[in-house]
Amino acid sequence: MSLTATSLTDLIPAPRAVEGPYRTPFVLGTGTALAAATGTEGVARWLRTTLGSALGRELPPGVAGAAHTITLRIDPSLEPEAYRLSVASGVEIVGGTAAGVFWGAQTLRQLLGPDAYRRACVDPEAWRGIAHQVIEDGPRFPWRGLMFDVSRHFLPKDDVLRYLDLLAAHKLNVFHFHLTDDQGWRIEIKRYPKLTDIGAWRARTKYGHRASELWDERPHGGYYTQDDIREIVAYATERHISVVPEIDIPGHSQAAIAAYPELGNTDVIDTTTLSVWDNWGINPNVLAPTDNTLRFYEGVFEELLGLFPAAVSPFIHVGGDECLKDQWKASPAAQARIKELGLADEDELQSWFIRHFDTWLADRGRRLIGWDEILEGGLAPGAAVSSWRGYAGGIAAAEAGHDVVMCPEQHVYLDHRQHGGAQEPMPIGYVRTLEDVYRFEPVPPALSPEAAAHILGTQANVWTEVMQDRSRVDYQVFPRLAAFAEVAWSALPAPAERDFADFERRMTAHYKRLDALGVDYRPPGGPLPWQKRPGVIGRPIEGAPPNV
Numbered sequence: 001m002s003l004t005a006t007s008l009t010d011l012i013p014a015p016r017a018v019e020g021p022y023r024t025p026f027v028l029g030t031g032t033a034l035a036a037a038t039g040t041e042g043v044a045r046w047l048r049t050t051l052g053s054a055l056g057r058e059l060p061p062g063v064a065g066a067a068h069t070i071t072l073r074i075d076p077s078l079e080p081e082a083y084r085l086s087v088a089s090g091v092e093i094v095g096g097t098a099a100g101v102f103w104g105a106q107t108l109r110q111l112l113g114p115d116a117y118r119r120a121c122v123d124p125e126a127w128r129g130i131a132h133q134v135i136e137d138g139p140r141f142p143w144r145g146l147m148f149d150v151s152r153h154f155l156p157k158d159d160v161l162r163y164l165d166l167l168a169a170h171k172l173n174v175f176h177f178h179l180t181d182d183q184g185w186r187i188e189i190k191r192y193p194k195l196t197d198i199g200a201w202r203a204r205t206k207y208g209h210r211a212s213e214l215w216d217e218r219p220h221g222g223y224y225t226q227d228d229i230r231e232i233v234a235y236a237t238e239r240h241i242s243v244v245p246e247i248d249i250p251g252h253s254q255a256a257i258a259a260y261p262e263l264g265n266t267d268v269i270d271t272t273t274l275s276v277w278d279n280w281g282i283n284p285n286v287l288a289p290t291d292n293t294l295r296f297y298e299g300v301f302e303e304l305l306g307l308f309p310a311a312v313s314p315f316i317h318v319g320g321d322e323c324l325k326d327q328w329k330a331s332p333a334a335q336a337r338i339k340e341l342g343l344a345d346e347d348e349l350q351s352w353f354i355r356h357f358d359t360w361l362a363d364r365g366r367r368l369i370g371w372d373e374i375l376e377g378g379l380a381p382g383a384a385v386s387s388w389r390g391y392a393g394g395i396a397a398a399e400a401g402h403d404v405v406m407c408p409e410q411h412v413y414l415d416h417r418q419h420g421g422a423q424e425p426m427p428i429g430y431v432r433t434l435e436d437v438y439r440f441e442p443v444p445p446a447l448s449p450e451a452a453a454h455i456l457g458t459q460a461n462v463w464t465e466v467m468q469d470r471s472r473v474d475y476q477v478f479p480r481l482a483a484f485a486e487v488a489w490s491a492l493p494a495p496a497e498r499d500f501a502d503f504e505r506r507m508t509a510h511y512k513r514l515d516a517l518g519v520d521y522r523p524p525g526g527p528l529p530w531q532k533r534p535g536v537i538g539r540p541i542e543g544a545p546p547n548v
């Protein structure tokens with residue numbers, strides 16, 4: 001028989017406190033049972049289908065607290081996502097809610113070794129032991145997220161579901177779903193079928209950075225049907241992951257305008273000539289600030305709210321970033337709207353646009369969140385901010401009493417390159433190594449305690465201009481997402497005091513988990529031959545990123 005077990009010190013993210021481990025092991029054998037108290041049935045189902053399949057264990061129903069039994073229960077005295085994992089003659093996972101129990105189950109999975117991450121059992125006779133111990137754990141932040149851009153390059157539904165599993169394995173609990181942009185509209189809206197009939201497809205795609213002379217001449221596109229979305233939402237819900245759908249307005253909207261030209265500034269350009277954009281960068285074609293546009297997007301959001309229930313998606317993201325104002329400045333209709341509303345300028349016109357949907361969403365029990373440009377011209381009272389251009393927007397928003405998700409591009413944009421070497425595929429942005437991400441601090445020390453309380457948490461962002469498929473996404477995201485997950489979950493010391501050497505040591509075990517999951521991560525020694533993209537221009541930025 002082979003021995004399969006994982007050292008406690010290999011856990012990622014690192015837990016709050018551990019008692020033990022002691023030498024006597026609990027063995028997950030063929031007779032191990034599973035007892036699920038009220039409220040934990042979903043976690044039990046996940047354990048049977050995931051761990052049971054991977055390790056060849058049926059985990060039949062058992063008696064709570066008995067030997068050779070995994071017991072799941074809820075203790076409301078714990079924090080909602082906190083858990084206590086106790087290993088003795090049996091295993092008990094107690095959580096403040098079912099979510100806490102689920103995160104405890106993720107820790108149990110790590111303790112059982114990399115085979116627990118496979119889809120089927122490779123060694124039914126393996127001796128799977130866990131040392132006696134007690135782990136007390138819980139997250140630092142309630143918002144621990146990943147933003148996934150499926151507009152620039154579409155990823156099929158199964159790839160999205162796979163990433164939800166990868167988030168869950170790292171105790172990340174927010175999936176920010178970037179569904180629309182200039183390069184493609186990715187969600188079916190039944191009342192506006194041309195959004196996907198036309199807006200989901202582009203004739204060709206720039207290959208590499210926009211300065212590249214290379215093109216992929218194949219048409220590209222795809223979208224999720226409403227049943228696909230329902231499946232994604234249900235899958236996330238089972239894994240205690242909130243979904244934040246993003247419909248980008250009023251900029252980043254050429255795909256929508258290509259489908260419905262009346263949405264654009266028709267008094268400035270002939271919008272009927274526009275197609276879904278095939279290039280990257282900031283696009284000048286933005287939505288017209290008309291009543292027709294408002295009614296159109298109210299219809300979009302009405303269907304969106306039906307697909308993303310409030311319990312799973314309390315926040316709705318409206319983008320609001322990189323909205324060039326040139327067309328509004330040249331548009332008689334836009335200027336008349338500014339005058340009619342008594343606004344000072346085009347920035348205030350965008351603020352009016354965002355405020356309209358803040359009120360509309362609030363009336364329906366949802367909260368608006370947008371990129372930090374929504375601060376310009378005045379922010380709607382209940383709106384939250386994704387601070388992406390640096391810390392400054394998040395600091396201003398938090399000091400003004402707005403909730404903030406910190407995701408500064410200089411630190412946690414995972415499309416940015418991982419190494420300064422010439423072999424990095426399509427190198428974009430600053431070098432952000434595994435250690436750089438591990439030393440990221442979401443809460444600026446200058447914030448007052450009152451303002452710091454408005455930092456909901458943090459997320460890493462994955463923009464896919466230079467990620468054409470799942471393998472390229474894997475390479476950019478991993479292993480850095482593991483470092484980010486520990487930043488978001490664990491109570492780490494100040495960045496300079498963090499023990500990166502220990503984290504790197506723990507990653508040795510974690511790479512084996514990622515291998516079992518089939519993740520095409522960047523190896524520590526650099527890209528494998530098939531991961532390179534020689535001759536494809538990127539946009540590397542030299543030097544350390546500014547701390548803004």
